[in-house]
Amino acid sequence: MKTILITGGAGFLGSHLCRYFLEKNNKVFCVDNFLTGNNSNIEDLNTHPQFHFIHHNMCHPLYIGEKLDAILHFASPASPIDYQKVPIPTLKVGALGTHNALGLARAHNASILLASTSEVYGDPQIHPQKEDYWGHVNPIGPRGCYDEAKRFLEALTFAYHRTHKLKTSIVRIFNTYGPNMRLQDGRAVPNFISQALENKDMTIHGDGSQTRSFCYVLDLVEGIAKALEVNQPDPINLGNPQEMTVLQCAQKIIEATLSHSKIVFEKRPVDDPNVRRPDITRAKEILGWKPTTTLSEGLKKTIPYFKKVLSISE
Numbered sequence: 001m002k003t004i005l006i007t008g009g010a011g012f013l014g015s016h017l018c019r020y021f022l023e024k025n026n027k028v029f030c031v032d033n034f035l036t037g038n039n040s041n042i043e044d045l046n047t048h049p050q051f052h053f054i055h056h057n058m059c060h061p062l063y064i065g066e067k068l069d070a071i072l073h074f075a076s077p078a079s080p081i082d083y084q085k086v087p088i089p090t091l092k093v094g095a096l097g098t099h100n101a102l103g104l105a106r107a108h109n110a111s112i113l114l115a116s117t118s119e120v121y122g123d124p125q126i127h128p129q130k131e132d133y134w135g136h137v138n139p140i141g142p143r144g145c146y147d148e149a150k151r152f153l154e155a156l157t158f159a160y161h162r163t164h165k166l167k168t169s170i171v172r173i174f175n176t177y178g179p180n181m182r183l184q185d186g187r188a189v190p191n192f193i194s195q196a197l198e199n200k201d202m203t204i205h206g207d208g209s210q211t212r213s214f215c216y217v218l219d220l221v222e223g224i225a226k227a228l229e230v231n232q233p234d235p236i237n238l239g240n241p242q243e244m245t246v247l248q249c250a251q252k253i254i255e256a257t258l259s260h261s262k263i264v265f266e267k268r269p270v271d272d273p274n275v276r277r278p279d280i281t282r283a284k285e286i287l288g289w290k291p292t293t294t295l296s297e298g299l300k301k302t303i304p305y306f307k308k309v310l311s312i313s314e
């Protein structure tokens with residue numbers, strides 16, 4: 001049994017990670033300040049004897065009295081709506097929060113895996129995106145607070161790895177969806193599902209021809225667990241390389257929910273990337289990982305969660 005600390009553990013990805021590591025018989029410390037997370041994501045875990053919740057803002061130092069084996073640093077707003085509402089806390093958790101997480105790992109001689117993002121590539125000029133692409137980011141645009149926070153997270157992680165020989169891993173996560181996302185989270189899949197289930201207009205930014213690739217959350221969690229096991233400091237892309245337009249995604253969700261929603265087009269947000277698809281060659285080679293869930297299968301597992309939240313009967 002290992003002792004694992006997960007920051008951002010009450011969020012979408014963090015809550016799945018807490019569950020995954022508990023199921024594998026580990027002890028889990030979940031740290032969160034509920035900035036964008038929700039107690040309902042972890043409520044059922046509170047009675048688990050190996051689960052311990054710590055209400056804490058990672059921008060402040062954290063001391064843990066017992067030996068930690070591993071840390072997963074996932075605390076950070078992740079949806080554009082969230083981080084544009086709270087740009088300073090986003091930058092702070094990417095900088096100070098990451099510093100505190102790395103310091104904690106150093107104090108415990110624990111391995112640490114940090115959540116980075118495809119957003120470090122910005123609006124990419126290389127397609128699909130490989131890890132050796134340095135990105136095309138507008139540091140002062142509305143997304144800059146998130147993109148640059150994560151680029152700083154990567155730089156600080158490497159400084160700790162080089163200076164203190166810390167065992168670090170960085171995963172660059174591409175769009176992921178699944179249960180425990182908030183209805184008002186603003187990301188494409190939860191937005192479309194909630195609009196479709198309520199037969200409201202489905203709002204697409206621009207003409208919907210921009211592409212994304214959507215990874216089902218449990219596929220991603222498997223990739224993260226594998227990345228924690230290997231000794232590889234270089235960033236690894238994790239995501240589903242099956243690319244589609246945002247319009248195609250909306251149409252798939254209309255079909256899957258049997259919705260009567262109409263698709264309507266809205267102004268495209270500033271710096272919205274045109275294309276997004278991970279090159280996962282490195283993940284395949286180093287981790288032996290690739291996602292196995294198609295969007296249709298993933299939607300079948302996700303839609304019932306949203307129905308429950310919206311109190312819509314099956």
Ligand SMILES: NC(=O)c1ccc[n+]([C@@H]2O[C@H](COP(=O)([O-])OP(=O)(O)OC[C@H]3O[C@@H](n4cnc5c(N)ncnc54)[C@H](O)[C@@H]3O)[C@@H](O)[C@H]2O)c1
Pocket residue numbers: 007008009010011012013014031032033034035036037038056057058059073074075076077078079082093097115116117118172173174175176177
């Ligand atoms: N979901 C995705 O598609 C995706 C893609 C790329 C990267 N990521 C990264 O994965 C991580 C989790 O994303 P998510 O989708 O679960 O987002 P989320 O908003 O659901 O979860 C983030 C969690 O971090 C917590 N948090 C934020 N600031 C904190 C602080 N200062 N101290 C303690 N807790 C804090 C929030 O309360 C929340 O529970 C983020 O670091 C994000 O950048 C996610």
